[in-house]
Amino acid sequence: MQILDWTELGEAARTRTLARPALLDPIGRETTVAGILRAVREDGDAALRNYTRCFDGVDIETFEVAPEAITAAERSLDASTRAAIDRAFDTIGRFHVPSGKSEYRVETAPGVVCRRVVRPLAAVGLYVPGGSAPLPSTVLMLGVPAMLAGCETRVLCTPPDADGNVAPAILYAAERCGITRIFRAGGAQAIAAMAFGTETLPRVDRIFGPGNGWVTEAKRQVAQDPEGALSDLPAGPSELLVLADEHADPLFVAADLLSQAEHGPDSQVLLVTTSVDLARRVGLELERQLAELPREAIARQSLDASRIICVPDIATALAVSNRYAPEHLILNVADPEGLLPEVRNAGSVFLGAWTPESLGDYASGTNHVLPTYGYARQLSGLSVGDFQKSFTVQSATSAGLAGLGPAVIALARAEGLEAHARAVSRRLEAGEHDREPA
Amino acid sequence: MQILDWTELGEAARTRTLARPALLDPIGRETTVAGILRAVREDGDAALRNYTRCFDGVDIETFEVAPEAITAAERSLDASTRAAIDRAFDTIGRFHVPSGKSEYRVETAPGVVCRRVVRPLAAVGLYVPGGSAPLPSTVLMLGVPAMLAGCETRVLCTPPDADGNVAPAILYAAERCGITRIFRAGGAQAIAAMAFGTETLPRVDRIFGPGNGWVTEAKRQVAQDPEGALSDLPAGPSELLVLADEHADPLFVAADLLSQAEHGPDSQVLLVTTSVDLARRVGLELERQLAELPREAIARQSLDASRIICVPDIATALAVSNRYAPEHLILNVADPEGLLPEVRNAGSVFLGAWTPESLGDYASGTNHVLPTYGYARQLSGLSVGDFQKSFTVQSATSAGLAGLGPAVIALARAEGLEAHARAVSRRLEAGEHDREPA
Numbered sequence: 053m054q055i056l057d058w059t060e061l062g063e064a065a066r067t068r069t070l071a072r073p074a075l076l077d078p079i080g081r082e083t084t085v086a087g088i089l090r091a092v093r094e095d096g097d098a099a100l101r102n103y104t105r106c107f108d109g110v111d112i113e114t115f116e117v118a119p120e121a122i123t124a125a126e127r128s129l130d131a132s133t134r135a136a137i138d139r140a141f142d143t144i145g146r147f148h149v150p151s152g153k154s155e156y157r158v159e160t161a162p163g164v165v166c167r168r169v170v171r172p173l174a175a176v177g178l179y180v181p182g183g184s185a186p187l188p189s190t191v192l193m194l195g196v197p198a199m200l201a202g203c204e205t206r207v208l209c210t211p212p213d214a215d216g217n218v219a220p221a222i223l224y225a226a227e228r229c230g231i232t233r234i235f236r237a238g239g240a241q242a243i244a245a246m247a248f249g250t251e252t253l254p255r256v257d258r259i260f261g262p263g264n265g266w267v268t269e270a271k272r273q274v275a276q277d278p279e280g281a282l283s284d285l286p287a288g289p290s291e292l293l294v295l296a297d298e299h300a301d302p303l304f305v306a307a308d309l310l311s312q313a314e315h316g317p318d319s320q321v322l323l324v325t326t327s328v329d330l331a332r333r334v335g336l337e338l339e340r341q342l343a344e345l346p347r348e349a350i351a352r353q354s355l356d357a358s359r360i361i362c363v364p365d366i367a368t369a370l371a372v373s374n375r376y377a378p379e380h381l382i383l384n385v386a387d388p389e390g391l392l393p394e395v396r397n398a399g400s401v402f403l404g405a406w407t408p409e410s411l412g413d414y415a416s417g418t419n420h421v422l423p424t425y426g427y428a429r430q431l432s433g434l435s436v437g438d439f440q441k442s443f444t445v446q447s448a449t450s451a452g453l454a455g456l457g458p459a460v461i462a463l464a465r466a467e468g469l470e471a472h473a474r475a476v477s478r479r480l481e482a483g484e485h486d487r488e489p490a
Numbered sequence: 491m492q493i494l495d496w497t498e499l500g501e502a503a504r505t506r507t508l509a510r511p512a513l514l515d516p517i518g519r520e521t522t523v524a525g526i527l528r529a530v531r532e533d534g535d536a537a538l539r540n541y542t543r544c545f546d547g548v549d550i551e552t553f554e555v556a557p558e559a560i561t562a563a564e565r566s567l568d569a570s571t572r573a574a575i576d577r578a579f580d581t582i583g584r585f586h587v588p589s590g591k592s593e594y595r596v597e598t599a600p601g602v603v604c605r606r607v608v609r610p611l612a613a614v615g616l617y618v619p620g621g622s623a624p625l626p627s628t629v630l631m632l633g634v635p636a637m638l639a640g641c642e643t644r645v646l647c648t649p650p651d652a653d654g655n656v657a658p659a660i661l662y663a664a665e666r667c668g669i670t671r672i673f674r675a676g677g678a679q680a681i682a683a684m685a686f687g688t689e690t691l692p693r694v695d696r697i698f699g700p701g702n703g704w705v706t707e708a709k710r711q712v713a714q715d716p717e718g719a720l721s722d723l724p725a726g727p728s729e730l731l732v733l734a735d736e737h738a739d740p741l742f743v744a745a746d747l748l749s750q751a752e753h754g755p756d757s758q759v760l761l762v763t764t765s766v767d768l769a770r771r772v773g774l775e776l777e778r779q780l781a782e783l784p785r786e787a788i789a790r791q792s793l794d795a796s797r798i799i800c801v802p803d804i805a806t807a808l809a810v811s812n813r814y815a816p817e818h819l820i821l822n823v824a825d826p827e828g829l830l831p832e833v834r835n836a837g838s839v840f841l842g843a844w845t846p847e848s849l850g851d852y853a854s855g856t857n858h859v860l861p862t863y864g865y866a867r868q869l870s871g872l873s874v875g876d877f878q879k880s881f882t883v884q885s886a887t888s889a890g891l892a893g894l895g896p897a898v899i900a901l902a903r904a905e906g907l908e909a910h911a912r913a914v915s916r917r918l919e920a921g922e923h924d925r926e927p928a
Contacts, residue, residue, distance in 0.1 A: 072716075075716070132896075132900045133900055133901070133904045135897070135900070136896070136897040136898075136900035136901045136904070137901070139894070139897035140897055140901060143598040143599055143602070143894070146596055146598045147596050147598050147604045147882075149596075150592075150594045150596065150606075151594075151606065153870075154588075154592065156588045156589075158584055158585050158587075158588065158855065160581040160584045160585050160854060160855035161581055161853075161854075161855075164581070164849075164854055164855070166585045166854055166855045166856050168588075168589065168873075169830070169833075169839075171834055171835075173867075173868060174834065174867070184906055185904065185905045185906035185907075186904065186905070187905055188901065188904065188905070189901055189905065221904055257867050257868045258868055272714075276710075278510075278513070278724075278726075278863055278864065278865075282868050282869070286716075301920070303916060303920065304913075304916065304917060304920070307909070307912055307913040307916045307917070308913050310909040310912070310913070311907075311909045311910045311912070311913040313909070314907060314908070314909040314910070315907075341909075341912070345908055345909050345912075346906075346908050347906075347907075347908065347909065351909065388885070389885075392607070392883065395607075395881075396609055396612065397609075398881050399881055399882075400881060400882045400883070400884070401607075401881060401882070401883040401884070402883075402884055402885075403883060403884065403885035404885060404886075405917075406886045406887055406888045406890070406891045406917060406921075407884055407885055407886045407891070408891075408913035408914055408917060409913065410898055410902060410907075410910040410911070410913045410914060411602075411884065411886060411891065411894065411895075411898055411914065412882075412884055413898075413902075413910060414897065414898045414901045414902065414910075415599075415894045415897045415898050415901070416598060416599075416602055416604055416884040416886070416894070417596065417598035417599075417602070417604045417884075418604050418882035418884055419882070425716055426716065427716075428879070428881065429611075429612070429695050429879075430611060430695045430696055430720050430879060431720070431879055432591075432879045432880040432881065433880075433881065433882060435606075435880075441866070441867075441868060441869055441870045442870040442871075442873075443833075443836050443837055443838060443839060443866065443870065443871065444585075444837075444838045444839070444850075444856035444857065444871060445830065445838070445839040445840075445841060446838070446839070446840055446841065446845055446849065446850055446854040446855075446856055447826070447827075447840075447841035447842060447845055448842075448844045448845045448849060448854070449844055450844045452844065453844045453845070453846075453849065456577070456581070456849065456853045456854070457849075458570075458574070459573070459574040459577035459578055459852065459853045460574075460848055460849055460851075460852045460853050462570045462571055462573070462574035463571070463574045463575070463578060463626065463627055463852045463853070464848060464851075464852065466571045466574070466623065466624065466626065466659055467623045467624070467625055467626070467627065468622055468623035468784075468785075469623075469749075469752060469753075469785075469848075470752070470783055470784050470785065471745070471748040471749045471751070471752040471779075471783050471785065471789065472749045472752070472848040472851060472852075473848070474745055474748070474749070474779070474782075474783075475742075475745040475746050475748070475749040475846040475847065475848045476846055476848055476849065478741060478742065478745045479742055479745070479843075479844060479846060482739070482741065482742070483844075
């Protein structure tokens, strides 16, 4: 990893140092995805079946996984994975319970009561990517908040493996979250099926979950269509910034950087440190640990694009971190709690030497669906509130309307909206004759 | 207004009856807006000045309104408008205080504490459209939650009038909300300036507020750009659904329908009623009241596209309303409170005879920036939470990590991510020799 001295960089070099890799879609992806969406919207299951044959290489007659297969998954799963899923289900549940939107009521003026009321989204779609290994943690991170929000229809889509099956770890995690409708479909075609519905897949209001470039583009396109489905967070490559002082153990820092670097060749990891000595020792430790990793080649590629930034003091380190707005931020310093008030932009923060980032990926209880690519400046990680919506309610007595009415009439007339004023004045005139008890 | 019997309509006719007018952008709008965004991004204030000359017909040397002009607005404003702004500022503030995101802390496992922390967005842009009359209510609906969230940089853009000025009602409402940076710029060029920054306008994280088709398209485009700014809610024409039974006064119902119909020729109003007699009497009352309105022509146009739907019972009325998902819903029935639990999809709800929709537009305290076009199925109206973001924080002791670590290691290995497992196992091995107090 390249070691840079922040104080020696000019403004342009600083911007380059903290720049994300450009997200360049392959030429034609937008059009290809639009074609897939159109086909699934028009031909439903038949189109879904075609694309599944074409992209996943299997013939699927019935997309929905049979209930018996879901309940049988528990038995075919090895005991340690099952226990780990149970443990994570428990901690994620504990942390997410208070994360929903809250209801409240205020008497804003005499005789005028306003409320906020919360409702679950009626139907949500959870997307769990395929790949070389099953991702039960993704099922939990989407399924637990959907369950706690009380969304009535919860659909899970995941690509079938080469034999047309879904891994027991996925099925078991889904079952723990009370998800009963699991469909063997992946890619842009699965997103289209959830957004518009097919003969067998119900249409959903919002789609959650990570995916490759095709899935991301499909989520973007259906979210732009008023007939489609909303999306969760804009997806980007995973990121970690470790902020460390001279007290940090280089062995731990290197292990954390590598845990993020192994995600994919486009993952970004940054070490920002006040200690030049630590920077050097982490560099050596990285080499040592890299050699022992099964995904060494991937990690090496993402480390090539990553940097160690040396800063003169902790305040500068925090400024660099807030400017970068990392998805994951580890504060491996003597007093992490003391720095927290100065953290402005981050997806999730890990305090101290004993809180590796992978703890949050799996089991601390926080959600691992987080804003990447600098969106931590504006957005929050997934919570129960994302599976809900709220609306406001107001209720005035005739006396309440008489009290606030003049303000409404004056503002409506100032804005040139006479019918708005009259919806009040006609009532006040009628109320003179026919007043209800206030 | 056309009167329809819901029970006589087939499924396709029902869908047509509840369909929104298609949102067709004029040909070339997307390209024109993209051109404006590019020009402002590249040439900053110079481009903004050009477009302001071109579209608003005025030469603006200094975009920012002088502080003295803001403080002087109070004196040039008539007393009744000023008092009405003060009153609305008070009720909106009271209602919005509890609407922010909440912080909390949970010990998810022994020695593992997780938290949610809330931060204001650092910089927000508030857009207030121009037009025939100033819109101080829009300033309050955006400015009060921005103030309560504590956003450090709050910028307001509004198009200058023919003399290059901003109305005192706008300036005074902004001053009440503590907004000190007001810029005389409108249209797509103002959205571009706030999203990317210029020499004089600061770049913001998120842009709020209504606008015409050009503003809406500009907000959509900058929200798609990772270098741009997020947006608030997708904009659409205003809507009202009145759900009324035989107890409703046709005079009030007609006044409410007209208050929404006068917004614009594309506004949609629906009356859903269990009483055929009420339907007829509202029809007559509409004609009578229409003739007295200054915006009669506009209201008549939007009523032409609107409908009265007769239903056999209240349950069907609610089903129609939930299917339509109106921005505004008036429950003008004998027991509105009793119906509320069955309301699933609405932006804001108005209970009973004495709560006209215009009360919520101006002074009940609820926000009038609400989901339109069916988005009430998925989205919530504006609140303080939209001007904030949250992040999660976790902190484990070495004993806490020892307790949860095995679950992390098992899940990471099940997902084929060995470096994730080692970020835990290397710490646990080190901890054997060098354990900190738990």
